[in-house]
Amino acid sequence: QSALTQPPSASGSPGQSVTISCTGTSSDIGNYSFVSWYQRHPGKAPKLLLLEITKRPSGVPDRFSGSKSGNTASLTVSGLQAEDEADYFCGSYAGSNNYVFGTGTRVTVL
Amino acid sequence: QVQLQESGPGLVKPLETLSLTCAVSGYSISRGYYWGWIRQSPGRGLEWIGGIYHSGSTHYNPSLESRVTMSVDTSKNQFSMRLTSVTAADTAIYYCATYYWAGPFDNWGQGTLVTVSS
Numbered sequence: 001q002s003a004l005t006q007p008p009s010a011s012g013s014p015g016q017s018v019t020i021s022c023t024g025t026s027s028d029i030g031n032y033s034f035v036s037w038y039q040r041h042p043g044k045a046p047k048l049l050l051l052e053i054t055k056r057p058s059g060v061p062d063r064f065s066g067s068k069s070g071n072t073a074s075l076t077v078s079g080l081q082a083e084d085e086a087d088y089f090c091g092s093y094a095g096s097n098n099y100v101f102g103t104g105t106r107v108t109v110l
Numbered sequence: 111q112v113q114l115q116e117s118g119p120g121l122v123k124p125l126e127t128l129s130l131t132c133a134v135s136g137y138s139i140s141r142g143y144y145w146g147w148i149r150q151s152p153g154r155g156l157e158w159i160g161g162i163y164h165s166g167s168t169h170y171n172p173s174l175e176s177r178v179t180m181s182v183d184t185s186k187n188q189f190s191m192r193l194t195s196v197t198a199a200d201t202a203i204y205y206c207a208t209y210y211w212a213g214p215f216d217n218w219g220q221g222t223l224v225t226v227s228s
Contacts, residue, residue, distance in 0.1 A: 001171075001172070001173075003154075003155045003157070004155075006155070032212065034212040034213050034214075036213050036214035036215070038156075038215070043220070044220065045114075045205070045218040045219055045220045045221065046156075046205065046207075046215075046218045047218070048214050048215065048216045051213070051214040051216075052214075057216065089155060089156050091156070091158075091213060091214065091215065092213075093212040093213050097169035097211075098158070098169070098171065098172065099158040099209075099213060100158065101148070101155055101156035101157065101158060102155055102156070103154070103155035104150075104155045104156070
């Protein structure tokens with residue numbers, strides 16, 4: 001299985017929105033609703049942001065939202081804040097008890 | 111709340127075996143969850159290595175299956191992984207995490223850097 005493809009970087013000014021794409025195949029993203037997103041600040045443990053494409057765990061602000069179309073999932077961060085500067089990874093179930101993650105996107109708040 | 115802490119040697123020689131342990135606190139391994147390992151090599155994204163259920167059943171990334179073994183020790187509330195015949199390509203930050211059958215990975219350790227070098 002190949003890694004899901006994400007843009008290496010994305011940026012926006014405070015208050016703006018940024019959208020990160022995550023492209024897979026019909027064997028992973030295209031075939032399942034089990035797409036998740038993670039945020040990781042340098043030196044910290046990754047944090048689950050979204051599960052099953054759009055669901056937010058308790059405590060995650062509604063500024064984080066997700067969607068999926070075909071083989072591509074997207075994460076949108078609205079109302080960017082300085083604390084949103086981090087690495088973001090997508091992940092998807094890939095069938096047969098396998099999982100695949102994305103290549104990661106570094107978000108910079110300008 | 112589940113807390114996870116990885117431990118193991120920071121340096122492993124090529125062709126030797128990498129062994130890591132993840133200590134679990136705040137939750138009993140026997141209660142459920144899958145217990146997994148994920149890594150990130152320099153300049154690359156996250157890679158799922160595999161996972162183990164509290165019963166001992168395992169699932170491994172097909173690309174690593176021939177070299178990886180995972181185990182669980184319910185008496186110590188910890189789980190472990192071994193990766194044999196390591197090369198420089200196995201240099202990475204290794205994370206342990208909890209997950210459900212189809213994901214997501216909802217609790218993560220902070221990660222431990224393992225360098226493969228002579």
